[in-house]
Amino acid sequence: MDFNFTEEQEMVRDGLSRLVREEYGAETRREVIAGDAGWRPEIWAQLAELGILGMPFSEEDGGFGGGAVDAMVVMEEFGKGLVVEPFVPTVVCAGGFFKHAGSAAQKDEHIGAIVSGERVYAFAYAEPQGRYDYADLQTTAKKDGEGYVLNGHKAVVIGAPWASHLVVTARTSGERRDRDGVSVLVVDKSADGVVTRDYSTVDGRRASEVYFENVSVPADALIGEEGGALPLIERVTDEAIAAQCAEACGAMKVANAMTLEYSKQRKQFGVPIGSFQVLQHRMVDMYTEYESSVSMTYLATLRLDADERARKLAVSAAKVRVGQAAHMVGQEAIQIHGGNGMTDEYAIGHYFKRLTIFDSEFGNVAHHMKRHIALSANR
Structure with a gap:
């Protein structure tokens, strides 16, 4: 098995290593995580400009033709500097849903916005009672005409204070813990009925408790198959x-x-x-x-x-x-x-x-x- 990285991956590693050394010194990071924002949008824009946010996506989806190995290279360098910018919630999680199951329109809108750095996404999946069971959901998305009405509470949503959109897991049918009946929807965080309580995490990132109170979601917010998303x-x-x-x-x-x-x-x-x-x-x-x-x-x-x-x-x-x-x-x-x-x-x-x-x-x-x-x- 060949464990050697490609020339392009080595170039990305070298560039990110230099960026982290120059921009993520211990004192700088300490000041950033203690500040009101908790992150640096200018770093996010720089990552977009360097093509980092588009690396794991295919060229057909508007990316640069990379994949999981490219994301691994990026994340190892981020780990060295304890980078707080939300690469995993936005690129790996939200981007993964659109990449694997998004419609052509969803890919065009959302992956394009991720690659350009225009939008930040957070993955709202955890619930207080759920532990690590992704099917243990009390958040519901009930049919309302062509769309859905979303109600529930998501806990410790990493990156949500910075996000413009949330990718949300919800039960559209069945009983709690049923493998069937689980769906995934993308929700504009500014929608009526979305309430957040933001806080710092012990490791210097930011998260939110997110509450959905009769949030109207259009039909085209559904990612993949209704009820079959687990x-x-x-x-x-x-x-x-x-x-x-x-x-x-x-x-x-x-x-x-x-x-x-x-x-x-x-x-x-x-x-x-x-x-x-x-x-x-x-x-x-x-x-x-x-x-x-x-x-x-x-x-x-x-x-x-x-x-x-x-x-x-x-x-x-x-x-x-x-x-x-x-x-x-x-x-x-x-x-x-x-x-x-x-x-x-x-x-x-x-x-x-x-x-x-x-x-x-x-x-x-x-x-x-x-x-x-x-x-x-x-x-």
């Missing part, structure tokens, strides 16, 4: 998981480098703490965890176009491995930095927070371990 949701979220695994790998790589450098500078008993054999062993273990995470992320990314079972097995295996590694690397980095690691002025604390939150998105280690076991048993 396999589509699972496919798109698997793609998001693979992308975020790449992000975690980037964050772990930097956390390891920061910890190694700190161990060379911090002295105890008159010598650098990095000379202590027990800490050397721990840092080797951190590096091993990172390397195994990279391998599993590559495998998951390459299996995204495989059959459903193979895709789910690879993605769940990656989420488990990377989730475990992110926890271990984050914890060890803080331990080796000591009390300094938990202060806001030390960048390692910000990496620790992002690596910790990674486990809770789109299913934690326990959830994906169960999914992998269930899939393995049903051969």
Whole structure:
């Protein structure tokens, strides 16, 4: 299997690496996430200008002919700088729905707006009672003439404070937790009846609680088949998981480098703490965890176009491995930095927070371990 990147992918990696180094220093990021906006629209515009937002889309859809590997390259570099701009909610999630199931008109309107950077989207799928079951929905979309009336509450919608549109999962028929009857709709966030409560997340991003109160949605807001969207949701979220695994790998790589450098500078008993054999062993273990995470992320990314079972097995295996590694690397980095690691002025604390939150998105280690076991048993 060829793990070499194309010349174009290497060029993208080099360009993004330079952008992140120049624009995402620890102090700059700290100021941005503490500000009122919480992100930089000018960076989003720059990503659009560089073609980053259009990389995963085919040329027929208005993109640049890339795919999941290209998104992986982008997300690894974003992870190195803890970039907060909403690439996964907008490009991977919303873009994934339009790419896989959107009508020609939806692709033209929405993918075009994503590629140009004109619009930001958020994926509103999680509900307070739902845990990681995408079919456990109390949000409903009931037929009203040709369109729908949307009611419900979506929790921790990442990127929603910046979004112009929301991609929403809702039940159009059936009972709670039924696999059938789940639909996906795109909703203008400025529509009457959409109420949001915005807040900062522990890892420096922004999210919203989103409430839909008799929101009228036109018929052409439906993405894909009415009532049959659960396999589509699972496919798109698997793609998001693979992308975020790449992000975690980037964050772990930097956390390891920061910890190694700190161990060379911090002295105890008159010598650098990095000379202590027990800490050397721990840092080797951190590096091993990172390397195994990279391998599993590559495998998951390459299996995204495989059959459903193979895709789910690879993605769940990656989420488990990377989730475990992110926890271990984050914890060890803080331990080796000591009390300094938990202060806001030390960048390692910000990496620790992002690596910790990674486990809770789109299913934690326990959830994906169960999914992998269930899939393995049903051969």
